[in-house]
Amino acid sequence: MTSRISILLPLLLLLGCDTEGTPDYAARTGDLPTLDAWMTQEQYVSLLSNRWSDEKAPTDFFIGEQRYRGTMEPQGAGSRYHARWSFKVVLDAGEELHGLRAFNLSAQIFDRSMLRTVLGREVFGALGFPSFASQHVFLRLNGRDRGLYAQIERVEEDFFRRRGLPVYELLKTSFGARFSFKDDMLLEKYFAREIPKDGNLNTLGEMIAALDAATDENMFRTVGRHLDIRGYLRYHAAASILNHQDGFANNLLFYKRTPASPYEIIPWDFDKLLYDQADVGLVGPNDIIAALFRSDSCIALYKSEARAMLDTLITPARLFPLLDATADRIGPAWALDPALGLAGFSLAAESSRLKEHLMRRREVFLRQLDTISR
Amino acid sequence: MHYRFVRSLFITCLIALAGMLPAPLLAQKVEFSGYGATGAAFIDRNPVAEFNQEYYFEGKFQVDIAVNKKIDAQLDFRGHSKDKSAVLREFSVKFDYVDLAKIKVGNIKKPFSLEGLADRDEYIPINDSYLHRRVSELGYDGRNIGVMVYYNFKEKKPEYPFSYAVGAFRNQSYQTSVYARGSVHPGGGSFASVGYAHLSRTHDDAITTHGLSIDAGIESAAYTGSIEAIYVQDPEEGIRRRLMGADDRVSTAGAKLLNAYRIDIGGEVVKLMEPWIMLGYFTPDLDVSDTHTLELMLGVNVFLDEDVRARLSMDGLFSKDARADTYSTEGSSFGLELFVRY
Numbered sequence: 040m041t042s043r044i045s046i047l048l049p050l051l052l053l054l055g056c057d058t059e060g061t062p063d064y065a066a067r068t069g070d071l072p073t074l075d076a077w078m079t080q081e082q083y084v085s086l087l088s089n090r091w092s093d094e095k096a097p098t099d100f101f102i103g104e105q106r107y108r109g110t111m112e113p114q115g116a117g118s119r120y121h122a123r124w125s126f127k128v129v130l131d132a133g134e135e136l137h138g139l140r141a142f143n144l145s146a147q148i149f150d151r152s153m154l155r156t157v158l159g160r161e162v163f164g165a166l167g168f169p170s171f172a173s174q175h176v177f178l179r180l181n182g183r184d185r186g187l188y189a190q191i192e193r194v195e196e197d198f199f200r201r202r203g204l205p206v207y208e209l210l211k212t213s214f215g216a217r218f219s220f221k222d223d224m225l226l227e228k229y230f231a232r233e234i235p236k237d238g239n240l241n242t243l244g245e246m247i248a249a250l251d252a253a254t255d256e257n258m259f260r261t262v263g264r265h266l267d268i269r270g271y272l273r274y275h276a277a278a279s280i281l282n283h284q285d286g287f288a289n290n291l292l293f294y295k296r297t298p299a300s301p302y303e304i305i306p307w308d309f310d311k312l313l314y315d316q317a318d319v320g321l322v323g324p325n326d327i328i329a330a331l332f333r334s335d336s337c338i339a340l341y342k343s344e345a346r347a348m349l350d351t352l353i354t355p356a357r358l359f360p361l362l363d364a365t366a367d368r369i370g371p372a373w374a375l376d377p378a379l380g381l382a383g384f385s386l387a388a389e390s391s392r393l394k395e396h397l398m399r400r401r402e403v404f405l406r407q408l409d410t411i412s413r
Numbered sequence: 414m415h416y417r418f419v420r421s422l423f424i425t426c427l428i429a430l431a432g433m434l435p436a437p438l439l440a441q442k443v444e445f446s447g448y449g450a451t452g453a454a455f456i457d458r459n460p461v462a463e464f465n466q467e468y469y470f471e472g473k474f475q476v477d478i479a480v481n482k483k484i485d486a487q488l489d490f491r492g493h494s495k496d497k498s499a500v501l502r503e504f505s506v507k508f509d510y511v512d513l514a515k516i517k518v519g520n521i522k523k524p525f526s527l528e529g530l531a532d533r534d535e536y537i538p539i540n541d542s543y544l545h546r547r548v549s550e551l552g553y554d555g556r557n558i559g560v561m562v563y564y565n566f567k568e569k570k571p572e573y574p575f576s577y578a579v580g581a582f583r584n585q586s587y588q589t590s591v592y593a594r595g596s597v598h599p600g601g602g603s604f605a606s607v608g609y610a611h612l613s614r615t616h617d618d619a620i621t622t623h624g625l626s627i628d629a630g631i632e633s634a635a636y637t638g639s640i641e642a643i644y645v646q647d648p649e650e651g652i653r654r655r656l657m658g659a660d661d662r663v664s665t666a667g668a669k670l671l672n673a674y675r676i677d678i679g680g681e682v683v684k685l686m687e688p689w690i691m692l693g694y695f696t697p698d699l700d701v702s703d704t705h706t707l708e709l710m711l712g713v714n715v716f717l718d719e720d721v722r723a724r725l726s727m728d729g730l731f732s733k734d735a736r737a738d739t740y741s742t743e744g745s746s747f748g749l750e751l752f753v754r755y
Binding site for chain 1: 458495546555584586648656
């Protein structure tokens with residue numbers, strides 16, 4: 040009798056509930072797409088407890104009326120230490136989401152404003168660098184809000200094919216990458232050849248050897264054969280103005296269009312742009328710029344590139360409307376993000392902080408650019 | 414995709430078998446077990462209605478290897494039609510040198526809750542309870558790599574009317590956990606248990622949380638009844654609260670009550686019917702208990718054989734936010750399944 044009552048009472052309580060159907064989660068984020076990802080419960084639990092393993096979980100993705108199928112796995116390096124981390128998504132053959140088959144859902148853990156990727160793409164894109172495609176999405180995973188993510192194109196074969204850009208070689212760098220053979224540097228420790236994926240780092244080794252041996256007189260003749268010096272100086276100046284903390288070692292990729300062409304740069308991962316915990320100075324530190332600055336011509340080029348972008352590109356008139364428009368678009372999703380709006384932060388305050396930092400950097404460079412020397 | 418899955422499962426089984434066929438088979442006793450299931454689920458969830466029906470098949474292939482009288486090993490492969498390949502779910506080694514203190518090492522279940530320790534082929538409902546799903550997502554239930562010392566009560570040894578398990582685990586999300594669980598078995602198929610979990614995550618967003626589970630139940634040929642209550646601290650929400658400068662102890666709790674009756678039919682086709690009902694409650698934050706989920710699961714298992722079951726299951730979820738007036742039925746489902754154990 041007791042067991043029957045113990046069942047019946049809660050049952051009556053349940054049946055007495057006023058109910059409605061499923062909420063329309065996509066409507067909460069306005070124009071911003073809600074990406075609803077579903078995997079089996081077992082895969083989901085395994086994914087949560089194994090973020091350092093790259094185990095792929097077969098996943099169904101829904102945006103609006105569309106379903107996409109593919110796999111999802113934890114992604115990133117430093118972000119995996121955090122409660123909020125990033126994912127890599129690869130859709131099945133023939134499927135594309137926002138034109139991308141393989142992409143990262145980046146948590147942008149160092150960018151509370153979620154605006155730095157927009158800023159970086161705008162600046163480096165305007166300077167002529169191949170720039171990864173990116174848009175914001177609000178991610179829900181197995182019915183739980185994960186938050187606002189940047190859907191970021193991966194730099195792989197497809198990246199070049201989509202742009203009609205020839206590629207002979209693509210190199211990725213890792214944490215603490217060095218560009219000098221001094222102090223027993225081992226190439227395999229810091230670099231990976233992604234295209235072709237054969238581990239052959241000889242041509243990179245030749246560039247680094249040329250950097251080590253270069254002098255003021257032979258810089259363009261020796262290093263210039265291996266590296267697009269002007270393009271690199273333009274990249275380095277922009278990365279320095281934007282205080283791109285990771286932009287001098289691990290967050291830049293090197294590619295060659297043909298076997299004979301010099302390495303060019305593809306900028307990568309902008310969540311540490313205008314990072315306010317450290318300052319890279321007027322010339323961000325790495326072995327490449329140290330070698331190039333043995334040449335007075337390189338120093339002059341660096342200054343002229345920096346001056347040009349400060350005059351026409353890195354200005355409030357050019358960049359702030361873009362940041363404001365993006366903030367308006369992501370606002371509703373930002374407010375729902377468990378680590379952003381729901382954690383008590385303000386997008387308006389984060390956006391202002393970013394803009395103020397950018398203006399401070401600009402003023403410092405305008406004032407001190409001419410003081411740069413060897 | 415189904416072809417790839419079947420091929421993958423087939424190759425996995427072949428590899429497992431091939432590795433066991435040579436000479437060691439003569440010295441080691443090897444047993445195979447597992448299950449296969451196929452079914453359909455109709456789910457109330459937000460994605461477009463046409464995708465709210467799932468038709469699936471899944472299987473488990475388990476190999477138990479008695480290396481010698483004191484050492485056993487186990488391999489457990491699983492595959493689901495949603496997956497692209499079969500996966501190795503568990504490898505474990507059991508050392509049986511001391512009867513009251515067996516040792517298990519491997520990717521094993523963490524000894525926390527009653528449902529968390531149940532095998533899929535022992536489930537009465539088709540799906541996990543909502544409470545178990547949420548507690549697993551928070552990291553308290555599920556498998557991790559670890560070492561466990563334990564003893565499981567055996568009816569033929571009534572002089573030891575208890576079970577216990579103590580274990581230490583580590584996962585690949587920088588979480589170290591320590592578990593302890595004990596049960597008493599006073600007789601007549603009854604039991605009562607208490608479990609404790611200590612979870613500690615290091616590196617950025619480090620946090621330490623605790624969990625407590627209590628359960629009691631009775632199991633006989635005609636009836637299974639159990640009640641389980643769980644209290645855990647939510648590490649994810651705790652980190653978020655800390656960001657806000659608030660207390661990072663977030664108390665989550667839930668309970669569930671399961672009753673199943675077995676009716677002997679003894680027919681040519683249907684041997685046994687097992688109607689069951691499960692009621693559950695879960696709140697993600699005890700301080701805001703107006704935000705909660707009520708669960709009503711109903712179903713019947715029709716036994717065509719001891720190892721062959723046709724299953725019908727309705728899982729009603731009624732979730733309410735403290736700020737809302739009504740309950741949402743999101744996540745509710747209806748399922749049909751044919752389940753064969755071997």
